Amino acid sequence: MVVPKAKVPDVLQLYHSGCSGGHLGVKRTLLKIQERFYWVHCRRDVEDWCRKCTSCAAVKGPQIRSKGALKLYNVGAPWERIAIYVAGPFPVTESGNKYFMVVMDYFTKWPEVFAIPNQEASTVADKLVHKVFCRFGVPLEIHRDQGRNFESQIFQETCRVMGTQKT
Template identity: 85%
Template sequence: MGQLTDSGWNNVQQIGKWSGDSCHLQMIVPKAKVPDVLQLYHNGCSGSHLGVKRTLLKIRERFYWVNCCNDLKDWCRQCTSCAAVKGPQTRSRGALKLYNVGAPWERIAIDVAGPLPESENCNKYFMVVMDYFTKWPGVLAIPNQEASTVADKLFHEVFCRFGVSFEIHSDKERNFESQIFQKTCRVMGTHKTRTTSFHPQSDGMVERINQTLERYLAKVV
């Protein structure tokens, strides 16, 4: 907790919030320590500048003070990182087409985003693998977006863990259209489909996850 565990917390009291037979303990936060809690749970790496509702749920798991919700709303409204990154939301939508999937990992979508600031492990890109049936997203950090790297990561981190999919959907990037990747799909018996040109809505499921991840990374990196 950093500053939240110093001698300033000596006068912190705990109260019980009873619901049936369960007891939920919360710490009463002095007014002087409220900015520390908001800084940790909203601006910190674990907070990732989430909205008011999600941040409030995290805070209420441990802390309580009067006007907590209003203080959090004011804090989020004045956050410069949120204002700089979020911006206005576009409302354009492409035509939708239903695709029936009968089981988990029957059909998956993949995409690579980056480059990003290099991490301590020398990774500059991330690859998103998402299941069409369960909508479960997997995010894998990779050092580059070469076809050999993408195919190796897909084989060892996805197929070896969850099983081989019947179908893979991706855009027309060179790493997905290369001979290495195509050969990997043939060996594994996986059918490869692709989006139409200049139409990212064809792979909108992973594109939306990419947008969410890039927004959070832009705030904390």
């Protein structure tokens, strides 16, 4: 059946937003309409109708999702820049540890994993100085999350004394 231009909004309302429509989206609404009706620029009208539908827009949310800015870090030597992450809690081991501290070199991708009993700043700083800095040297930068253990005065003072910048 050929639909006059004046009746196109009624058909779109019925097949997209009505009881039998259910806000099915462009493809399925277009298929349902094309089974029974025809008019010039049918596809364009269905796409416009679905795009302007406030119920569909409310469910779908914004179409353009913002993405975080990515940075390219150039590292010229091993252990120049490291990343630290504390994972856990895990089941307590026989030696009383229930966290893992993961330290990874950006240049070589070499991971070092240490079992620690807690994630307090003093424990993290102690492990970092005695197990990483003593073996591999002091890095220029330490990349870490914004956990309380990395924001504490002890950790900040350790980085200041060692001459390491936090990112």
